[in-house]
Amino acid sequence: MENIPVRFESIFSADCIIFGFDEGELKILLIERNEEPFKEWFALPGNVVYQSESIDEAAERILYELTGLKGIYMEQFYTFGEVNRHPKGRVITVAYFAMIRLNGQKELKPITNYAKKAVWVSVKDLPKLAFDHSEIFKKGFEKIKNKISYQPIAFELLPEKFTLTQLQNLYEVILNKKLDKRNFRKKMLAYDILKELDEKQKGVSYRAAKLYKFDKRKYSKYFHNELSFGKE
Amino acid sequence: MENIPVRFESIFSADCIIFGFDEGELKILLIERNEEPFKEWFALPGNVVYQSESIDEAAERILYELTGLKGIYMEQFYTFGEVNRHPKGRVITVAYFAMIRLNGQKELKPITNYAKKAVWVSVKDLPKLAFDHSEIFKKGFEKIKNKISYQPIAFELLPEKFTLTQLQNLYEVILNKKLDKRNFRKKMLAYDILKELDEKQKGVSYRAAKLYKFDKRKYSKYFHNELSFGKE
DNA sequence: AATATACGGTGTATTTTTTACACTAAGTGA
DNA sequence: TCACTTAGTGTAAAAAATACACCGTATATT
Known part of the structure; x- marks a missing residue:
């Protein structure tokens, strides 16, 4: 990697699975897309990684823009880089999960302009998601299932x-x-x-x-x- | 991520920790760099991810070019994306580990042109590596330490x-x-x-x-x- | 005041898993 | 045949995981 012989036009982005626990159900925050491709589909919140920020910072920014929250527990879990995962070009995405305390206050005003709205959806009845986001969710969910067995991350979801x-x-x-x-x-x-x-x-x-x-x-x-x- | 509002000049690459077991020691394959930056330093083998290949394929290609081996067990373990990890530009790298059977035949003729040579180095006495590769190694080594405890990956290293x-x-x-x-x-x-x-x-x-x-x-x-x- | 309801809070016996530990057997080479 | 080196084996004790059921206590209802 360490030489830069050729420059390709590629994008990288960060996508977030934002978990919340509410009314006895595990939920994630989805956005409804406002634009093609996959207009009106639900998708994981995500965005391009800017030139001036690390991937972790991009993930934090995405979470902040959507929820107004900072200092949240987030963890990178996998990077998705199939050639055709995005219909409009080569996009590699680094996936994170986050866990936030809902405390009943579930009102969210998404700031990002490409989302119509953001909604909490129970993981038990997720719709099909845009792009390869269903696959990303699956992998992230497996990860936290596994992780709560040996690390105290569950507390992040509770009051x-x-x-x-x-x-x-x-x-x-x-x-x-x-x-x-x-x-x-x-x-x-x-x-x-x-x-x-x-x-x-x-x-x-x-x-x-x-x-x-x-x-x-x-x-x-x-x-x-x-x-x-x-x-x- | 899913809109492509701005295109940044960024590179992504794949780096590999290639483990081998030989003479009772766990070793990894390092290349000695032939070019600036970090000329003559040791580094993990890695390369740019081409436009036409997935990241997994890039990792396989890197391994193949260096060792002539195909069909090797490889696993992605983390993506490194600090802004200044590469002195010459923004480079995000997806890190993999691989495990290969040495069987005594340790002769390798690296094909990549940016490497002077490739050498097997015991993980017990690794030199400082170029870029953030020491950190990448550390994370990958932790990963396999952990992983052999619950998955049969050790066999990949033995005859x-x-x-x-x-x-x-x-x-x-x-x-x-x-x-x-x-x-x-x-x-x-x-x-x-x-x-x-x-x-x-x-x-x-x-x-x-x-x-x-x-x-x-x-x-x-x-x-x-x-x-x-x-x-x- | 009495009663119903609903969840809170507790201990023990059994099974399974993990750990600690040391000697004889078999093949090789001198 | 003897010395050397590693192969191969079992048991007892400790620790961890599991299965299991009832009374306590705050609240709401009448």
Whole structure:
């Protein structure tokens, strides 16, 4: 790579799978395209990587433009470079996933001009997506399914204070299987990465559960130990 | 990404970490650069991705030009896109690792014109590499360390017929730790992905060991079960 | 006040997996 | 035949994963 003998006209871009957890469902943020090709199709949010920014910065910018959020956990997971993945030219795209806290406030005003609107769609009933985005989604979803089993990324999707039942539900939704309540709690608490708060859930019409926080400090301390959640 | 509003002059390339196992050491194939920048430095083999080929194809081509080998196990692991990673312009590179069987025949005549020569260097004493290639190597090495623990990729580095001791040595070298012989064999054989041959090792000045083959058919059968080698 | 409802919260026994550990067997070369 | 070197083997203990069911407590209803 390191010589620049020939310059081709190629574009690179970053696409983002933005995960959110809401009403017990795992959702992603899709845009409805305003332009050909694939006009009126749903697509993953994405954009060209500018000359002056790294790919990571491009991904952050895309997320920011769409959601107004910064400092979100994002991770690059794969680069898609088939010759004909874009009908209008050679486009290589680097795919990221992000996880954001919805907290109920799902209103989003997309700034990008090529999108009609942005919507949260449950991963259980995604439509066919533009370009090869269905394939990109599939690979990214596999990645996070795998990753939550050994890294504490699930917390990024929950409110800062959450109950163990909420956490378990999230694992169950992502892994698409039931987990045993007692074993889940035993294991999760044994990792000692949660901080039990003096607070309880509010506004529920039954016994309120204790709230917990993810304790980053404790986690970093044992960072080298891989975790293993949801492996029953 | 999906509109092409502006065209930037950017290059994308593929770089390869080519692993080989030889004389009890894990090695990678480096080229010595013939041109500025980083003239006479060692670098990972890499090249521009042509307009007419996918990134995977580019990686295969790079490997082929350097080694004459085709059909080798390769995997994309990360894309590096910092703005200033190449002093002469914006170059984004998609990194792959490959694993090849050395079988003693280490002679290689590099075809690429920008390399003086290609050499096998033990991962234990790599020099500083050109560009951000040291960082790329580090990430790729982490990846395979991790990956051999749950996928049978180590076999790609061994001759087709190998002894259990050779296999264990390879694991030990990659993971950089001693494994218990009995536990290693027990576990490995329990996975039932090896085929015991009627043949024995030859040319050794001690009791010859049984030879085994990796049995792809058996492995595919249980493909969904992740393995877990080297986890003592 | 009594009762119904719904989720919160807890422990133990069993099975499976992982780990630790050391000697005899077989082939080669002198 | 003897010395040397690696091949090949089993068991016990510890740790981790799994399966499993009931009472507690806050709220809502009458």
